[in-house]
Amino acid sequence: GAVVSQHPSWVICKSGTSVKIECRSLDFQATTMFWYRQFPKQSLMLMATSNEGSKATYEQGVEKDKFLINHASLTLSTLTVTSAHPEDSSFYICSASPGGGRETQYFGPGTRLLVL
Amino acid sequence: GDSVTQMEGPVTLSEEAFLTINCTYTATGYPSLFWYVQYPGEGLQLLLKATKADDKGSNKGFEATYRKETTSFHLEKGSVQVSDSAVYFCALSEAGRRALTFGSGTRLQVQP
Numbered sequence: 001g002a003v004v005s006q007h008p009s010w011v012i013c014k015s016g017t018s019v020k021i022e023c024r025s026l027d028f029q030a031t032t033m034f035w036y037r038q039f040p041k042q043s044l045m046l047m048a049t050s051n052e053g054s055k056a057t058y059e060q061g062v063e064k065d066k067f068l069i070n071h072a073s074l075t076l077s078t079l080t081v082t083s084a085h086p087e088d089s090s091f092y093i094c095s096a097s098p099g100g101g102r103e104t105q106y107f108g109p110g111t112r113l114l115v116l
Numbered sequence: 117g118d119s120v121t122q123m124e125g126p127v128t129l130s131e132e133a134f135l136t137i138n139c140t141y142t143a144t145g146y147p148s149l150f151w152y153v154q155y156p157g158e159g160l161q162l163l164l165k166a167t168k169a170d171d172k173g174s175n176k177g178f179e180a181t182y183r184k185e186t187t188s189f190h191l192e193k194g195s196v197q198v199s200d201s202a203v204y205f206c207a208l209s210e211a212g213r214r215a216l217t218f219g220s221g222t223r224l225q226v227q228p
Contacts, residue, residue, distance in 0.1 A: 004159065034215055043120075044160075044205070044218040093159070097214055105216065107152075107159035 002028050004096050006108035013084055014116055021079045021111045023094030028106075029074035031099030035067075038091040038110070050077050084115040118143045122206045122219035129196055129226050137191040137222045139180075139206035147208040149173075149182050149189040150216065154203045163191075163204070196226045 003026040013019050023033055032051050036044040048064075050056040050071035058064045066088075068080040077096075081088055091112050095105040122139045129135060141149065148167045152160040164173030169184035178193045189206060206219040 032214060036218075041220070043220040044216075046215050046217070049215055095160075095216075104162055105214065107161070109157070109159040 002026075002096075002098070002104075002106040004030075004094065004106045004108040006092075006094055006111050008111060009109065010112040010114070012114045012116065015085055016083055018080055018082045019084055019113060021081075021092055021094075021113075023077045023079070023096065023108050025075045025096040025106070028096075028098050030077075030096035031074065032097045033071055033077040034095045034097070034105065035069060035077075035079050036093045036095070038093060040091075044093060047079075081113065084113070086115045089113055089115045118147070118208060118210060118217045120206050120208055120217055120219035122204075122222050124220070125203075125223040127222060127224050129224070131198055131226055131228050132195045133226075135191070135193040135196045135200075135224065137204055137206075137224070139189045139191065139219060141187050141189065141206075141208050143187075143208055143210060145210050146184075147210050149180070150207045150209070151178070151180055151189070151191050152205040152207060152218075154205065154221075156202070160205065196224070198226045198228050200224060201226045 007022045035047045038044045048056045048058045056069040071077040093110040095107045119142045150165045151163040153163045154160045164175040166173040166182035172181045180191045203221045205221045207216045
């Protein structure tokens with residue numbers, strides 16, 4: 001089956017620093033990748049949709065200058081949390097979709113971010 | 117906007133018990149409906165889906181029927197196993213949009 005990986009699986013950083021999270025589709029090409037955020041015991045909230053080679057589309061209320069998304073290739077998307085603050089601490093999950101009429105999304109295992 | 121409401125957990129059952137996890141939705145159009153499962157330490161996996169009214173999705177003994185009249189997509193399994201212990205998410209996507217709107221998730225614990 002299609003596999004999506006995320007790196008790192010968890011990260012602790014100091015307030016004010018930037019953190020980059022990678023999302024890779026290992027055995028398929030992903031025309032579209034999605035980034036979600038999950039708070040404890042809550043639902044996954046869509047942050048942004050990225051299509052390879054174009055700018056990401058952010059959901060309402062998500063700061064695009066704070067959450068930088070790059071989808072430079074068909075197998076890699078990155079989310080950079082810039083100038084992280086404690087309220088950015090969360091579980092970040094990516095998913096990838098092969099496109100071509102196949103709407104199934106394949107999810108990564110998630111990255112837990114703790115900002116001190 | 118779109119929303120998905122599912123029953124709060126945790127749901128604790130004995131092995132071989134019958135499972136129902138309720139899910140209702142609000143959407144402006146005719147969405148596709150999904151159930152995803154997240155096992156401990158793993159990413160979400162698609163369990164089953166239905167794309168139009170009265171469709172029944174099924175997989176691994178789990179079933180859910182797309183009920184447009186009650187805007188529901190309840191997950192059922194006739195006999196749960198310990199290995200079914202996981203968090204189950206109900207989700208929808210509007211036609212033409214692949215992004216998913218998730219419910220809050222329901223943790224299922226199956227005891228031997």
